[in-house]
Amino acid sequence: MLSLALTALLPLAYAINVPQTYINTAIARTVELGGLTTHVNTQYNIKATDDAPGEYYLALAGEESQVPAWWEVSLGGKKLEGRLLDESPPTVVVDLGKTKKDETVTLSLTQVLAHSSTPLPAEIEQRDPQYLVWKTNSTYVDSWYKTDVERVKIRSPHPSIVSYSSVPETYTRDNTVTKSGGTLTLGPFHSLPPTLSIPQGQKAVVEQKPFSVHYETKDPIVGIRTLKRSAEVSHWGSNFNIQDEIDLVNEGPKLKGHFSRLAHQQSKFHASVPAQILTELTLKLPPTANSPYYYDTIGNVSTSHFRQGSTPAEQKKKKSRTSPRVVDGNLELRPRYPLLGGWNYSFTVGYDIPLGDVLKSETSGRKVLAVPFLTGLKDVVVDQAELVVILPEGASDVQVYTPFAVDSIEHSTHKTYLDTTGRYAITLKKTQLTENHAQNVYVTYYYPLSAHFQKPLTIASLVGSVFLLGMGLRRVNYSIEKK
């Protein structure tokens, strides 16, 4: 049914008209398998076949695939801004600059795919190893152009690869798949036609084959269902507070049967905690982050450790022996209970940063605030993220600059302690984030001097009026008796 529907959609998909002005002389792709994320690095050696070849159409994925959670194109180490087309398959149009005929450039594409591996078997017992299966629809690198030679390397995090699918020998000269340790090498493939068809379609298009790897992973597979970050600026306290509400879930194979504490304690004793069990999570905080807190619905979670980071500037002040380099703070969080496959754990974690580290004032009086969208966790995918930036009361002329496209930006008013008119709040939402999205959102605003005095004046007038009221009331005689 689905394929039928897709077939019906295909003509629409091929609305992209790609002129065959380039060929790929070589493509080298490395796929780093992980838990929830898969890092894909692809190097394209591109040769123009025309004097004015125009823009290069870079396919991000195959015909039936989604846009990857994160992608970046760079040309010779320099980041390139690509224009993502709306049509499927996801394609980015990049400008390679002025290229002449037979000139070669090297383009590299970095992609992070989310949720491309799934546990197999889907249910395991407490002490069993966990295996994942990674599936892709494109054995060959998707491309709108012809490719001379192509090689795909798939690296598993652990040498034990249970099985992998085969690759047709159509374009290979010797072996199709080579396994050495935890690395699979596909190809090299020679003289591949474009994998995505061209409307004019002079040449046969390569038929893509799905490819899957069944591999073992030794790390717990952690996902974040929802992340709600609120970042609050306080000019009076010169403080920047970040608070994350996190719904954590162990996305690995589900626990079969029940959890045995005895077995868990024994495995801890023998230092062989099974891979699927998440007992600790380390958050890397900015070096000047301080006063962290960690609690959940029913109170503080007492099992956490915090190692404060340091900066060279601080190190001069403190005299204590710290590293002369910038050291990130480490917040080691231990959930209340070990997280086995399929178990959830929601909690809130927050910390303070001195405002000076994230806020810069321009000479024009404009303030520029850098808000990290999320704290990156290796191999973790955030399904739903929401960032609320709360500016101080009285902030005006607010502008938001995001490092990547977000799903929505809303402006609203937030009222909290000692507020009268309320604070300016910006809500950003995005789905599917990876550690590569741990970048700063920049918010600029003006904060006039008068706004500084709004709070003290409010409180002073309030307290003053209470006293005045008291003075007045004391001078009234309430007695109904006549004296």
Added chain:
Amino acid sequence: MAPKGKSPGTTPSKNHPLSTPSAKKVIEDPLGKSIPVEEDELPNGTITPKVLKLAYPLPEHISPTTINNTESLLRFVILALTCGAAIGSRLFAVIRFESVIHEFDPWFNFRASKVLVNKGFYEFWNWFDPTAWYPLGRTVGTTLYPGLMVTAGLIWHFLRLINMPVDIRNVCVMLAPGFAGLTAWTTYLFTKEMSTPAAGLLAAAFIGIAPGYISRSVAGSYDNEAIAIFLLMAAFYTWIKAMKTGSALWGMLTALFYGWMVAAWGGYVFITNMIPLHAFVLILMGRFNNRLYTAYSSWYVIGTISSMQVPFVEFLPIRTSEHMAALGVFGLLQLIAFVEIVRRLVPGKQFQLLLRAFVVLVFVVSFAALVVLTFSGWIAPFAGRFYSLWDTGYAKVHMPIIASVSEHQPTAWPSFFFDLEMLIFFFPAGVFWCFKELRDEQIFIIIYATLSAYFAGVMVRLMLVITPVVCVAAAIAFSKLLEAYIDPVIPESEEEIEEATAHQPMSKAKAKKIAAAQQNKGEFNFTGILGGKGNKGIFGLDTRFAVVSVLSLFLFLFVYHCTWVTSSAYSSPSVVLASRNPDGSQNIIDDFREAYYWIRQNTEKDAVIMSWWDYGYQIAGMADRPTLVDNNTWNNTHIATVGKAMSSNEDVAYPILRKHDVDYVLVIFGGLLGYSGDDINKFLWMVRIAQGEWPDEVQEVNYFTQRGEYAVDERATPTMKNSLMYKMSYYRFHELFGGHPAQDRVRGQTIPSTGIQLDTLDEAFTSENWIVRIYKVKSEDAIGRELKAVSSFEGGKKLKKSASSSAAAVGGKKSRPNM
């Protein structure tokens, strides 16, 4: 007139010279020492200022206004500091642990408060909780005292209104300390009415830190008592005020505080009976007057009506025996007032006699009517808990649930000292002083002291009720002592008096008069300062110094003791436990929350949890899951059912579990860590309560060894070893010791290493220190075998395989039988 010049008023109506501030100004410092200041223009009696000898010099030429102002400023500052100390000493738990709700009942109150603030007042009022007492449910709105939650909700709403979005949890946690501060303030006002402001300040300081009150009002102890003691003192203060002034306004205020108290705590019955008793005693003493009439009538009418607004109380004030005293005294007052009016209009001794007879007759008839109505069932007799106040053995026989609660046990003597320290010694002295003066309001103290001393002896929980009166009485005694010994006036020695009389023949007559008065009285007379005679007093500076320093030492020790008791005994949230690591650092044991949070996050939203009733509120509050029984204990049968399931073997227990849709069974096991409040130690109560309902099926004797010991090791009886509770507690426990003898650290016994086989339950979760163990109830076998057969079958199979899994028999997904 010297301050000690007159004997204390022998007639009650006359004010005691010490209580008239014009005679002497007392300045207090926070330690309670008072420095009397003699006013220059004061002397007007037989002793002239030149004759007045002082033990130590006093500053002169201070205008009375300055003294007055300094005094009121000092009083305010001291009171503010006292409130601060009262709040501060209750924060141990917050500082040491965190802002968390403590123990058991507060978790329910907290949950109810959340419903109140999240869903609104009407939702709260009509709240039916289907998750409690599964499958019966509980109509919460009409079975609780809403005062506490409404108070917290109002504070929360007020803070919201002024843009202070405080978390409701923090409001709940800080409610008790906040109201303790207010209690200190009302106690000051109350004591001031009884004695001097100096005694008031002392009383405020005492109640602020007395462990007897702190035990129920530390931060996080979000229970009815948290606000009840404030309301109690406020109601009493306003009552004294009303009675003294005869003002309907004060009477109405009494009624409002009373109404609030009724809404907040079941102990309101104490006020309901204290005030009528006071009024009744005053009538008996012939002290009826219009002020009493106004005060009592306005309190009774408004108070009763306001108390009937509480759904849980409703018509109780006119239908139960506990409330009949108030009604009776109300009627009596009307009659007496009527008689008084008639007497004023109609003279004649016979008529008066007739009227008196009429009053007595009406009283007797109405009392008889009350008795008849009680026996005919119109008026409910006293409730069971009430009887247990008179017969301490009553509860154990008739209501094992009430007897099983540790706070319902009779008080042990040491706990009086533990909770009140030196106050318990000063308490009788203070009551004695009240007897000596015997003004209307002091009679109140005497009655209160007598009643509460009895109640506090009967039930540990009622230590709370005696604490305020102990503080007040002790403060009165203490301030009397300090006043006497700080007073700088040196009395004249007898030679001096003689000299004076010789020199001044004019005063001879007066001296004679005094002597005659002394002889005429012919009653018991105190000597020394208690007699309060002019020529008796403190002579030297050394005596003063000795006594005052001893008293100060008492005060220091009191503060030290209170702080120590609060910190060591009353500041544990009991949800979080703490221990010390070998290096002295604190180790937090958080097993309860670990397990509850696991349930909350990883079980079905409607999974029914069975546990002993102690943990019902905590499970509902922290794990947010339906429970079979909880701390409300309204349905004895339901609790007994759980008790039976826990104390029976699996064959008996399994059908009970299935019939009640139980998904998980939760037990508390302290054997690994040495946590003594665990279920095995409570087990006998489960057995007893179950035995109360099913005497044929559960018998307490079967759980004891032949020598009458309660054993869990090899000596344990088969009934004990086969009981669900025993099995769940020790399931796989010995494996943890890897071949060494498995030691139960609570009971100090060795657990047999023969494996325990659970056929109908699966271990689902065990917390880090094994304190909480959760078992999943297996569903019936898919092909209709008995679960025992299934597990032996699986066990046989397992022998061939490596014994890898404990959870071998996993049935299909449980389908809940339709109800």
